[in-house]
Amino acid sequence: MRVALFVTCVNDTLYPRTGRAVVRLLERLGVTVDFPAAQSCCGQPHYNSGYRRQAEPLLRRFDAAFAPYDHIVTPSGSCAAMVRDAYPRIGARAAAEGRGGALAAAAARAAPRTYELTEFLVDVLGVTDVGAFFPHAVTYHPACHGLRVLGLKDRPRRLLSRVRGLDLRELPGAEECCGFGGTFAVKNAAVSAAMGADKARAVRATGAGVVCAVDNSCLMHLGGTLQRQGAAVRAVHLAEILASTEEEPFL
Numbered sequence: 001m002r003v004a005l006f007v008t009c010v011n012d013t014l015y016p017r018t019g020r021a022v023v024r025l026l027e028r029l030g031v032t033v034d035f036p037a038a039q040s041c042c043g044q045p046h047y048n049s050g051y052r053r054q055a056e057p058l059l060r061r062f063d064a065a066f067a068p069y070d071h072i073v074t075p076s077g078s079c080a081a082m083v084r085d086a087y088p089r090i091g092a093r094a095a096a097e098g099r100g101g102a103l104a105a106a107a108a109r110a111a112p113r114t115y116e117l118t119e120f121l122v123d124v125l126g127v128t129d130v131g132a133f134f135p136h137a138v139t140y141h142p143a144c145h146g147l148r149v150l151g152l153k154d155r156p157r158r159l160l161s162r163v164r165g166l167d168l169r170e171l172p173g174a175e176e177c178c179g180f181g182g183t184f185a186v187k188n189a190a191v192s193a194a195m196g197a198d199k200a201r202a203v204r205a206t207g208a209g210v211v212c213a214v215d216n217s218c219l220m221h222l223g224g225t226l227q228r229q230g231a232a233v234r235a236v237h238l239a240e241i242l243a244s245t246e247e248e249p250f251l
Contacts, residue, residue: 004072005034006076006114007019008075009040010220011075015237017250018216023035025243026073028245033073039061040058040061041058042079043055043058043086044078044082046058047090052093056103059090059106062083063109071115072110073120075214075216075239076217077143078144080115081145083110083111084114084150088111090103091104091106118155118159123155128159130159132243133163134244136209137206138166138168138209138236138241139168139212140157141178141213142175146214146215152214156214159238164246166241169206171202176202178218179192179196180192180218196222196224197225200222203222204233210233214238
């Protein structure tokens with residue numbers, strides 16, 4: 001089984017610890033992880049902003065970079081959703097416009113092999129107890145792409161429930177959007193900030209010292225909002241919790 005890490009732009013530039021956590025976690029589970037250096041942005045910012053044609057070269061690049069691998073694992077529900085949901089749409093639209101089926105074929109190769117981390121752990125490796133230890137009160141925010149596009153359902157919670165020492169707190173209004181939404185936060189800053197403030201208050205109401213999610217983009221938004229509210233709550237990617245052990249705490 002050849003496995004590649006698709007680290008994503010946000011993690012590569014701002015949260016490299018999350019990428020290292022994924023590698024550490026998977027290697028602990030006996031999985032050898034490669035990192036193809038040719039990988040780049042998946043094209044989500046372009047596509048979501050209406051620049052579909054500009055995302056097409058990135059689809060082709062993704063297909064080529066990850067061609068040798070059986071499974072592509074990413075610590076990002078939103079980027080996994082881009083590959084799984086938007087790539088086929090891009091390919092179908094190009095074919096409908098009479099530009100051939102090459103993009104559709106590339107999407108068809110890439111999409112079924114791409115997994116958000118918790119999907120790969122639960123569905124491919126068949127594990128929920130990854131040997132983690134994290135002695136903190138934690139609440140889980142189900143980010144929108146994982147919840148609504150990928151249908152992650154209870155996979156992240158099943159993994160968290162098996163972490164030794166972890167006190168999992170229920171988040172009020174858990175399925176409400178945090179307000180980030182990529183370019184939505186730029187184009188609709190006031191609405192985004194208001195939604196983030198509501199979500200941050202819900203996080204604080206749990207009494208947890210840590211809020212986790214499967215997307216660092218959402219956690220960046222939540223973490224900044226919590227900080228501005230003066231809350232002593234850390235925003236931590238789920239991968240970093242799962243990578244932590246009693247012998248080798250990740251945090």
